[in-house]
Amino acid sequence: MLQTNTLKFSYQNKQVFSFPDIHCKSEETLLILGNSGTGKTTFLNLLALLLNPSDGVLTINNTDTTMLNEKSKTDFRAKNVGIVFQKPYFVNALNVSENLVLANFLGNFPMDKLKAEDLAINLGFDHLMSKKVQELSGGEQQRVCIARALMNNPKVILADEPTSALDDENCQKVADLLEKQSKSIGAALIIVTHDHRLKTRFSNQITL
């Protein structure tokens, strides 16, 4: 589903990152480990098409994404990639339910309230749907973010340090949910993390 080939990235200051080739099939989970400064987030941004590689090929869902222009890249990302950011970002003026269907709206899909309800029940925050996002706890916010990444049934789910701010119990819960939900929609799951608690949880891993 997702595959890279000699992906390279260089910042303005000529610091060049070369990334190992990775490859992740549908319903599979890949853990990308690395300490700070090894370019974990850069790698994730490349995979999420938020940055453009200086060299190499990134194929998602049989499409060579390096050939896409900016506009089609945005559309492609909205359709194929769900991102769980390290920090739970939301549109603060909207409530939980509205933040979920916002993903549909921005990705040019019909707004699917039923799907949002389903995900909320599966992830256990259906009682919070009409609350403001700021009123939720960190763990709850993280679950809403996961639900949002699933709203458009993407082919790949990218999670950036999804557990770093959570305690052990919530960490296991979130990891379980991510894996289960990705499998249920047949998406490849890629987690970028330095969280050692996850190392034992997923066997398929690569270190930067």
Added chain:
Amino acid sequence: MLLKIVWKNIWAKKLNSFLCILLMMFGISIISLLINIGNQLQDKFSKNISGIDMVVGAKGSPLQLILSGVYQIDAPTGNIPMSELQSLQMNSLVKQVLPLSMGDNYQGFRIVGTIHPYLKHFEADYAEGVGFKTNMEVVIGSTVAKKLKLKLNDSFASSHGLEKEGEAHGDKKYKVVGILKTNNSVIDNLILCNLNSIWEIHDHENAETHEGEVHEEKQDITCALVKFRSPMGLMTIPRLINQNTQMQAALPAIEINRLFELMGIGIDAFKALAIAIMLISGISVFVTLYNALKERKYEMALMLSMGGKRLVLFLMLMLEGLILSISGFVLGIILSRLGLWLASRMLDQNFNFDLQQNMLQKEEIYLLIAALLVGIFAALIPSLGIYKINISKTLAND
């Protein structure tokens, strides 16, 4: 969905939004009120002036002469003998002379002695009854009839002076023989009779107080409205009168221009103030949106990462600014209509002068455009910030 976000964002910043709308509202309402009152004053003033080229009366302030003679709002300058008008009437450049004699009132409405052509000059129509023929018969304007609930054949005693609280002329009573249709001119507020009625009442007074003295027949009038046959009259006659007689001649067109120029300074000052308020409103929209964008940089980056187009988000922010300024405009117009209503009630009580509630004036459309421009410019710079957001950097750094 987009509108919902815009609306919720405005609602989330209630106080800021309220301030923007409030400032815009006051700016708009002050300007709109000035425009409306100014236009209507000018309208009424020029309607009453039309056709009258010159006013002659006792020496004094020319503006006062015009205000009292044409508009019936100021005190008269004094009296002039009727005989002085004779030579004026003979002049071949003069088309018509309309003598007016005032000095009494009934319940605050002026009683004016005149001749029938005065009514004809305003193209007055009778709603009921006929014109005055003999002494002590009066024709009343529509406002007078409405306010004082006077009907045909009612009679009343006048009181001396132009204010309500005058010494009453109790023994002689006027009788209503005609009621005029609404004319939208000064005669709506007048009680009209022939010149003799006025003279009779005051001669009688004189006779009473100065009993035994030899009574001298003296026919005074207050002023006269003059129409010329040609513009030549305008060039020569006023100067002749001012130099050679005890009377003064005043030209309504010039005096009213002077009056509006004097008022204009005040109106301009108010307008400048209102424009300043509107600009402050613009700045407040700017600051609100600018801060909002700073705070919402992450939101914007998030929406961009989820497939939002920059143009759409740009329009979303612009819309926020526009909604604030448009609602300020609408509320401002409503407030100005309310103010107009209040002003109208006040003027009506004090001057028997009312203002119309108008639909949008032409100037108010310009005002709407100005409000939109303020909104657009205030929102433009913050909104353009959307194009500078670097998604990956914004979301990665904290």
